[in-house]
Amino acid sequence: MKRALSLLMLVGILTAMLAACGGGTTTTTPAKPTNTPAGPATVAPASTASTAAAGTTVATTIAATTVSTTTAATTVPTTTVAATTVPTTTVAATTVPTGTTTVAATAVPTTTSAGSVTDYIITLVGQITPEIAKALGTVKIVSHTPLSGADADLGTGISNGVNLGIAQIGTAIVSTGVKLELLPFDDKSQPEVGTSNAKKIITDPEVLCVVGHLNSGVALAALPDYSNANLLMISPANTNPRITDSGYANAFRVVGRDDLQGPIGARFASETLKAKSVFILHDKTDYGQGVAEFFRQEAERLGLKVLGFEGTEEKSDFSSILTTIQAANPDLIYFGGLFGQAGPLLRQARERGITTKFLGPDGLDSSVLAKLAGNALSDTYYTTVAAPVSTFPNAAQFALAYQAKFNGVATPFSAQAFDATGFCTASILKAAIEAKGKPTRAQVVAAMKSLPTLDGITATYTFNPQGDPNPATYYIFAANTDPAKWNENKLITRIVSAPPTK
Amino acid sequence: MAGEPNASVRNVGQQRTVEIIRMVLLPLVQLALFIVGSAVVLGLIIVVVAFLLSRSDPMLFQTALAILPQVMIDGVVRGFLFATIALGYTMVYGVLEFINFAHGEIFMVGGFVGAGVGYLMQQIGLLTILPPLLFVLITVLAGMTVSGLLAMTTERIAYRPLRGAPRLVPLISAIGMSLVLQDLVRLIATSTPLGFNARFETPDFGQAIKLAEIPLGERSMPVMISPKAIIFITVAVLMLIALNYLVNATRLGKAIRATAQDMSTASLMGVNVNQIIALTFLIGGALGGAAGVLFGLNIGTVNPYMGFIPGIKAFTAAVLGGIGNITGAMVGGIVLGFLEAFVSSYLSMFTGGKFSGASYADIAAFSILILILIFRPSGLLGEAVTQKV
Numbered sequence: 001m002k003r004a005l006s007l008l009m010l011v012g013i014l015t016a017m018l019a020a021c022g023g024g025t026t027t028t029t030p031a032k033p034t035n036t037p038a039g040p041a042t043v044a045p046a047s048t049a050s051t052a053a054a055g056t057t058v059a060t061t062i063a064a065t066t067v068s069t070t071t072a073a074t075t076v077p078t079t080t081v082a083a084t085t086v087p088t089t090t091v092a093a094t095t096v097p098t099g100t101t102t103v104a105a106t107a108v109p110t111t112t113s114a115g116s117v118t119d120y121i122i123t124l125v126g127q128i129t130p131e132i133a134k135a136l137g138t139v140k141i142v143s144h145t146p147l148s149g150a151d152a153d154l155g156t157g158i159s160n161g162v163n164l165g166i167a168q169i170g171t172a173i174v175s176t177g178v179k180l181e182l183l184p185f186d187d188k189s190q191p192e193v194g195t196s197n198a199k200k201i202i203t204d205p206e207v208l209c210v211v212g213h214l215n216s217g218v219a220l221a222a223l224p225d226y227s228n229a230n231l232l233m234i235s236p237a238n239t240n241p242r243i244t245d246s247g248y249a250n251a252f253r254v255v256g257r258d259d260l261q262g263p264i265g266a267r268f269a270s271e272t273l274k275a276k277s278v279f280i281l282h283d284k285t286d287y288g289q290g291v292a293e294f295f296r297q298e299a300e301r302l303g304l305k306v307l308g309f310e311g312t313e314e315k316s317d318f319s320s321i322l323t324t325i326q327a328a329n330p331d332l333i334y335f336g337g338l339f340g341q342a343g344p345l346l347r348q349a350r351e352r353g354i355t356t357k358f359l360g361p362d363g364l365d366s367s368v369l370a371k372l373a374g375n376a377l378s379d380t381y382y383t384t385v386a387a388p389v390s391t392f393p394n395a396a397q398f399a400l401a402y403q404a405k406f407n408g409v410a411t412p413f414s415a416q417a418f419d420a421t422g423f424c425t426a427s428i429l430k431a432a433i434e435a436k437g438k439p440t441r442a443q444v445v446a447a448m449k450s451l452p453t454l455d456g457i458t459a460t461y462t463f464n465p466q467g468d469p470n471p472a473t474y475y476i477f478a479a480n481t482d483p484a485k486w487n488e489n490k491l492i493t494r495i496v497s498a499p500p501t502k
Numbered sequence: 503m504a505g506e507p508n509a510s511v512r513n514v515g516q517q518r519t520v521e522i523i524r525m526v527l528l529p530l531v532q533l534a535l536f537i538v539g540s541a542v543v544l545g546l547i548i549v550v551v552a553f554l555l556s557r558s559d560p561m562l563f564q565t566a567l568a569i570l571p572q573v574m575i576d577g578v579v580r581g582f583l584f585a586t587i588a589l590g591y592t593m594v595y596g597v598l599e600f601i602n603f604a605h606g607e608i609f610m611v612g613g614f615v616g617a618g619v620g621y622l623m624q625q626i627g628l629l630t631i632l633p634p635l636l637f638v639l640i641t642v643l644a645g646m647t648v649s650g651l652l653a654m655t656t657e658r659i660a661y662r663p664l665r666g667a668p669r670l671v672p673l674i675s676a677i678g679m680s681l682v683l684q685d686l687v688r689l690i691a692t693s694t695p696l697g698f699n700a701r702f703e704t705p706d707f708g709q710a711i712k713l714a715e716i717p718l719g720e721r722s723m724p725v726m727i728s729p730k731a732i733i734f735i736t737v738a739v740l741m742l743i744a745l746n747y748l749v750n751a752t753r754l755g756k757a758i759r760a761t762a763q764d765m766s767t768a769s770l771m772g773v774n775v776n777q778i779i780a781l782t783f784l785i786g787g788a789l790g791g792a793a794g795v796l797f798g799l800n801i802g803t804v805n806p807y808m809g810f811i812p813g814i815k816a817f818t819a820a821v822l823g824g825i826g827n828i829t830g831a832m833v834g835g836i837v838l839g840f841l842e843a844f845v846s847s848y849l850s851m852f853t854g855g856k857f858s859g860a861s862y863a864d865i866a867a868f869s870i871l872i873l874i875l876i877f878r879p880s881g882l883l884g885e886a887v888t889q890k891v
Contacts, residue, residue: 007876148688150805152698284861310850312860316801316808317583319576320846321860327569327723327851340699344803351728351802352710372701372803 113460114452116394117422118172124429125173133177135437140183141166141424142201143417144194144212144222147186150315150340153368155214157411158236159184162211164401164414165421173429180425181206187213191221198225208444209234209424211417216240216258217286223248230442234423236416239362239385240290244467250445252463254416254423254456255385256472258287259500261361262294264474265334265383270302272492273357273381275331277305281321281345283337284311291361292336299334318345322352330356338363343372350376362386365412367486370479380479381492386412386458387475388487395457409487419456426451468499525750526743529829532883533742536833537581540840541574548844551852561719566851568716568723573847574840579731579800581839582738586793587816588823588831589745590653590786596826597762597782600661600669603676606813607683608653608787612645612794613804614687614696619644620703621696634705638733642795649791650784656683657783662776680810688806699805702798704730734796741789742832748785749828758782762826822871824884833882841867 114120128136143162146155163182170180185201187194194213201207202225210226210233213219219238226233227248235243235253239261244251269275278299282292289311296306307328312321325333333349333356335342342364349356355378362384370377389399389410398418402410431439431447439447453462464470473496477489548566556563587609594602619641623629629637660679664672692698710726717723749755760768761778769775797812798804815838823834845866849859878884 007873148692148698150698150807152692281860308850308855310858310860312858314860315805316797316803317580319579320573320843320863323569323572323576323843323847324850324859326572327565327718329721340805343699343701344801347802352726353724368697368699371697372699374701 112453113455116455117419117426118169120452120454121169121422121426121429122172124426124433125176127433128173128176128178128429129436130177132432132437136178136428136432137438138179138181138206139208139425139428140181140204140206141421142183142185142207142210142212144185144187144197144201144210145214146189146218147184149188149190151189151214151338153366154237154411154413155186155189157414158211158214158417160402160406161236161398161410161414161417162421164398164405165418165425167405168401169422169425173425178429183207185212187215187218187222189215189218191215191218194218194222195225198222202226202229202231207231208428208439208441211236211420211424213238214413215285215287216243216290219243220246220286223251226250230440230445232424232427232441232445232448234420234448236420237362237386237413238287240286242286242290248467250441252423252448252467254419254458254461254469255413256474256497257468257499258291258361259294260472260497261383261385261474262291262296262336263298264476264495264497265291265359265361266295266298266302266304268381268383268476268493269299269332269334269359270304273332273359275304275357277307277328277330278332278334279308279325279328279330279356280306280310280334281336282309282311283341284313285337288337288361288363290336291363292334295334295336295361315341316344318348321345322349322354325349325356326352326354332357332359335360336363339366339369339372343369346373346380347376350378355379357381359383362412364479365477367409367411367483370481370483370486373481375481377479377481382477382479384412384475384477385472386416387473387477387491387494388412388489389415390487391475391491392458394455398457415458419458419461422456423448423451423454423461426454464499466499471496471498473497522747522751526746529742529746529832530739532829533739533832533836536882537578537836540837541577544577544840544844545570545574548848551848555852562851564718566848568718569847571714571716571725572723573843575725575727575731576847577840577843578836579727579734579839580843581836582735583793583797583812583835584816584819584838585832585835586738586741586796587790587812588820588835589741589793589828590790591817591820592823592825592828592831593745593782593786593789595820596828597758597779598661599826600672601676601817602653602661602783602786603673603813603817604656604660604679604683605653605786605790606809606811606816607680607687608649608656608790608809609794609797609813609816610804610806610809611652611683611687612649612791613702613798613808614691614700614794614806615645615648615791616641616795616798617696617700617702617804618694621700624703629703629705632705634707634729635733637705638737638796638799641799642737642792645791645795646788647791649794650788652683653783653787653790654780657780662779680813684806684810691806699803702802702804704799704802707733728800730796730800734800737792737796738832741792742828745785745789745828754781818868818871822874822881824881827881827883830881830883837882838867838871841870 141162143159145158146152147159166180166182185197187197210231212235214237216238219235220242227250230250232250237255238253239255239258241257241259243253269278280292280296282288296309300306307330308324310321342360346358358380360382364382365384365386389395392415395415398415399410402414427444427448431443435443453460459473461469473494475494476492478492480486480489548570552563552566590605591602594600656679660675661672664675691700707729710728712724712726714725715722716725749758757773757778760771760773761775765775819834819838820831822838823830842863846859846863849857849862849866
């Protein structure tokens with residue numbers, strides 16, 4: 001009797017669960033727009049879908065011709081002039097055939113830069129009176145990234161980038177008497193750790209800016225806390241659209257967004273790799289699943305056959321998934337996730353004789369991927385919002401300083417972290433001058449919003465009111481099998497695009 | 503003894519040998535039966551379901567059948583992973599009636615030691631000249647030694663002082679040990695060239711062996727097994743044989759069994775209980791370490807957190823098979839491995855992509871486990887065998 005009862009309960013619970021999940025996973029039905037309540041990553045497509053109702057199709061800012069025209073696959077030498085040898089496409093509003101218009105109406109702004117961030121800070125130095133400097137005292141800038149765990153390679157790089165930024169700017173403003181200090185926090189790539197750190201961070205009155213995070217899921221968990229304290233957060237790496245779409249006034253980023261990165265990958269798959277079918281895998285995180293969903297939407301729009309869309313938290317043994325992939329026989333495997341998972345996945349796939357082309361987002365952009373997968377990285381491509389530091393002509397000095405100070409090659413996102421630190425300091429100093437004393441955190445956020453167009457070492461930055469850089473640059477690379485030469489990965493194309501508008 | 507005729511001694515000796523062979527081989531037969539049994543049952547279910555669904559999609563039946571052999575192989579390999587880890591859980595439980603939650607980490611340490619040895623060999627250029635089997639032997643021995651000693655040390659530090667305490671206390675201590683070991687290894691690994699995600703360097707084992715090709719439309723679906731997986735399974739079976747021999751046919755095994763039955767009486771009979779318990783941990787840890795090395799070898803990378811989930815699943819496998827029972831642990835592991843492989847490969851196919859098999863594999867596999875345990879609370883082999891350990 002008891003057994004029968006517990007059996008009944010189990011069946012009941014399972015049915016309820018299946019019903020709940022079933023409602024959320026009907027994304028394969030083309031009639032319905034993606035509207036998973038449980039899948040946080042799908043917020044943005046849902047909003048674009050609502051635009052679709054108003055007469056436009058869910059299209060991205062990339063014109064149909066973008067990728068195909070730029071596939072000249074120029075080899076990028078490691079010298080700093082590399083950036084100029086690659087064809088760059090600037091994407092403005094373009095009409096897509098058969099009556100559909102792209103959603104992105106904003107053209108890439110042509111405003112000229114007011115000089116580099118460092119120069120701007122130096123111009124501010126003159127306006128800092130001793131009183132202001134005294135009121136400011138020590139300013140702490142927090143770097144909040146995974147310093148331990150699977151993503152520590154990239155997280156530590158970001159923290160190092162902030163470190164270098166503070167060292168360089170600190171020297172530039174040393175005459176004012178304002179001291180900059182780095183306060184590194186380790187979020188361990190775990191949302192709950194990020195939240196609890198954030199609660200700690202906001203209690204320190206000397207902290208006026210946060211550079212973080214690496215993982216979108218962690219940033220989204222910590223943002224409410226920063227927002228309650230009006231603390232400025234500039235992300236050097238987060239690509240999930242919700243970072244800036246959630247209405248947080250204090251959230252900024254210096255990189256592109258997944259609702260473009262995913263579609264750009266899909267276009268590349270369709271037009272350059274000539275894939276007709278794709279199998280999509282993701283890691284079930286805000287970031288990985290998010291970018292995979294965007295990839296899928298665009299892939300389906302472009303007529304690619306999506307043979308599977310699977311999420312897994314498995315980190316080591318991928319045999320079951322590989323069997324499914326082998327049976328599906330796709331032209332391309334897309335993996336929305338990070339290098340730690342992609343490495344063994346690729347290696348096991350190639351060992352099984354699956355020679356399918358492999359594509360992923362910027363989560364694959366780490367030399368650790370080459371270390372883990374080695375020769376298995378044949379035919380592997382990734383889209384990224386943060387190219388190797390050697391791609392940026394203005395970052396040569398940064399790369400050298402990084403090498404000298406941390407005894408290693410500058411990791412992806414570290415140069416972006418350097419720029420984010422620059423914007424942090426610029427906003428803090430500007431706010432201090434305007435407040436004629438120590439600014440409140442809200443004043444720092446306001447100052448960030450009113451910064452002119454400035455040159456970072458990675459790009460020229462203008463921020464839209466949401467906090468996205470306008471325009472942002474997206475890159476597509478072919479992966480290199482040698483970890484030591486990760487910075488020399490072959491740049492296939494470069495796309496400059498304004499953030500999508502609703 | 504001295505007065506007995508030679509023939510009788512020989513007879514007794516012969517009887518003993520037969521007995522030992524029976525003890526050692528019986529579990530193997532049992533295991534083989536369970537592998538074949540689960541494969542047949544699950545395979546039949548798949549065939550029936552695929553047949554029922556094939557009316558709407560004729561290709562589905564063909565595809566389902568084509569991948570069936572590969573899924574079974576995946577299941578066996580995965581099953582042996584859980585099985586080898588489960589052995590350690592079940593050994594310790596048999597003796598102390600205590601769940602050593604740090605066992606997953608012992609397994610992970612084994613993997614790291616293997617990766618470390620592989621890395622060193624690569625640095626001195628030994629990797630290219632060493633025969634693969636010798637490499638496996640060296641790394642497995644290294645992993646077994648370190649993991650076994652580590653398990654013994656954890657017992658000495660964290661469990662022995664709590665021997666008289668209520669049952670929950672050492673359990674908590676074990677969970678604590680598990681976290682400590684994870685982060686300790688993380689600390690060590692990240693400060694060495696291995697790094698957090700360490701690549702397991704191996705000699706070239708060659709490409710996967712193609713067992714068959716099943717035609718599927720215009721192309722064919724290969725059935726493959728990698729040489730590493732074959733090594734994994736072979737070593738796991740050898741480990742089971744050795745363990746069964748040790749526990750059932752040696753004096754030491756007798757002491758272990760005596761300790762398991764009644765600790766205080768065993769000590770009255772002259773068994774050094776503390777020593778036997780430490781030895782149990784050593785053996786369990788060594789088995790876990792070997793499993794770790796073989797797993798790392800098989801999948802190609804190791805990381806400090808890789809032991810946690812397999813540890814939990816191996817624990818489940820041990821319970822499923824009847825905790826405290828050695829063959830049961832193996833059987834439980836195999837069944838769990840099969841369930842996972844089948845669910846993750848077929849779920850999304852059968853639900854038309856609505857349910858991602860990989861995401862829901864655990865839910866489905868563990869639901870089936872709950873079902874099995876509702877009807878057989880003592881596990882698959884829990885009742886059939888009265889002997890503990």
